[in-house]
Amino acid sequence: MSSMVASEPNTVAVSAALGVLDEHFRALNARDASALAQTLHFPHYRMGLDGMKIWETPDTYLYDFFARAGDGWARSEFLFRNIVAASAEKVHLDVAFIRYNEAAQTMGAFRSLWVITSKNGEWAAEMRSSFAA
Structure with missing residues (x-):
């Protein structure tokens, strides 16, 4: 059996x-919904503390993020x-990030696993599992 990795x-x-x-x-911090959507494959899957969320389209993705991140993000x-x-068409990443409020105070630090894939030559995140809300 040959290894895929x-x-x-x-x-x-x-x-x-x-x-x-x-x-x-960059797109998230700029609140650029169009650019943000280009970084995700749809459907897009995210397993969070409240279970699995699936976005079939990018329509509500940024709004849903704001709801998760909380006031003041x-x-x-x-x-x-x-x-x-x-591998040549899929990368698994262990990511940690910090969310800051408008006063540059830490709102929280979180770990997540990202799966970024190439589909039809386009690289984007297909799924994530996160400990963030």
């Missing part, structure tokens, strides 16, 4: 996945992004 992660895939994360957080930034495994 090389002993050395695919550098092209890893670079693409990290680019998706960078653009996702201003921005989020990475603590770290670690590659767990990578």
Whole structure:
């Protein structure tokens, strides 16, 4: 049986996945719903503390984020992004991030697992599992 994941992660895939994360957080912090949607494959899956949420389309994604993040959320930034495994068309990442309020105070730090895939040559996040609300 051959392994689907090389002993050395695919550098092209890893670079693409990290680019998706960078653009996702940039678009989120800019409150740019259109750019944010480009960082996600739809349907998009997120397992959070309240179970599985599936977005069939990007229509409510940003609004739903604001509801989860809570009043006063201003921005989020990475603590770290670690590659767990990578193949030519899929990358698993262990991600930690901080949410800040408008006074630049920490609202919380969270871990999540991201699965970023290439579909028809387009890299985007297909699913996440998060300990954040």
